[in-house]
Amino acid sequence: MSIENISWNKSFGGWHKQYSHYSEVLGCTMRFAIFLPPHITRGDKVPVLYWLSGLTCTDENFMQKAGAQRLAAELGIAIVAPDTSPRGEDVPDDPEGAYDFGHGAGFYVNATEAPWNRHYRMYDYVLEELPALIESHFPVNNKRSISGHSMGGHGALMLALRNPSRYQSVSAFSPISNPTQCPWGKKAFAGYLGSDKTSWEQYDSALLMRNSAQPVPALVDQGDQDDFLAEQLKPETLVASAKAADYPLELRMQEGFDHSYYFIASFIDDHLRFHAQHLLD
């Protein structure tokens, strides 16, 4: 598994770097970004927060707009941001170029339907291949947490709920909480997974949270002025599941905030400190 550095910027005493690599799982060349805190120059191995972005994003949105590096550099946490789907001319895209299916919209599932099942395997990529790559090439330890926004908030919660031994903690901004019951999720799951809706349930956080044997501490922030709140995000389904299953979820409704990176930037420090409690102890 080789990787190629394609950019680097010094950032708050640490480094923001972009790499490309060939993904066996996805069958295409992928790009990811990593923030490395200054602690690595002292020989320390640092834990990693994985960040999953939302629809239309790449590895760049979070690194450019969230303002996470200041506190991550202070705390000593690396951050890894993958792309949001397989990419490239050989990777099939939505025939009409929709923003919510195909390129930029992998939904962190393993597709089973042709032609998507050859490349659209973001679940395996984020869970297995990418961490193995990160842990073999960078001075990181094996403590991992995961966070994300919107489609990526769904991905973070779902991955942590299904793989509690892989993650110390999970958080999300404005997650698609109950994708089997909202338009974005129904469209994506029908396309990638087919018409048998029982296969969709393994990717629905509100459902998974009701049957969790090993809870992962979870923090969710949701703006109450988010245009997608009622139709697509449905945080009340998470709250109900957490209550029913006595799951350790803290969900905060944030007054006046919307779906943008201005919202994420306003609370990213809280999320970093939350993950630090679990990554650094």
Add this chain to the structure above:
Amino acid sequence: MSIENISWNKSFGGWHKQYSHYSEVLGCTMRFAIFLPPHITRGDKVPVLYWLSGLTCTDENFMQKAGAQRLAAELGIAIVAPDTSPRGEDVPDDPEGAYDFGHGAGFYVNATEAPWNRHYRMYDYVLEELPALIESHFPVNNKRSISGHSMGGHGALMLALRNPSRYQSVSAFSPISNPTQCPWGKKAFAGYLGSDKTSWEQYDSALLMRNSAQPVPALVDQGDQDDFLAEQLKPETLVASAKAADYPLELRMQEGFDHSYYFIASFIDDHLRFHAQHLLD
């Protein structure tokens, strides 16, 4: 002078807003962004930091990427980011679409050469029209500071050096320090101001700093891995002028940093605290 709100996002307890308005000075419709700190809800009038962006930028780059809102919200400072040139179909652009002349490259001068002299009057816009607009529409006081990056660093320093009574303090990241002597400046000044180079000198900070009757406290940060350092930026010319004129300039060379917003984000808090000393006393 009417303005139209075109977007708003809650941000760190304050608000990021974009407005459009017709500029009499520039003869076209312009967009600007403003960050308003939470202090205004208590009836306070707050001072304003004007931010001038670099080549190719709009009002959005700084607001999305610099991470300034966190500390500005805490300190109680508004930030205003104008566009970098007049815009629109009626505004002449570089015939070859160059990134360093025409749209996105106003260089904060008042053009004297046709066809540029009708619209390209960013000096008057930033110095007079925009502050008058801001001070008539928002709960701000008349304390102003100014900062910027690259072409905008040139603009900030030049405007403060020529108008010391208008600004409490000035700062810059990677400014074009001596534009009469670098390729970017020579191209822009020849185009906007014509071949008489004596007319260029009023817009050259390294020259202006040698003859300053009323110094404005100045902070400049420059990355030593900036690709434009030697050919375009020439910070050593500012250092020499400050030394010759005993000007209150602190210029910091920052090891390992480049020309990007990752550099700006790493030190924007220092600049905000510097301006706060002068805006809030």
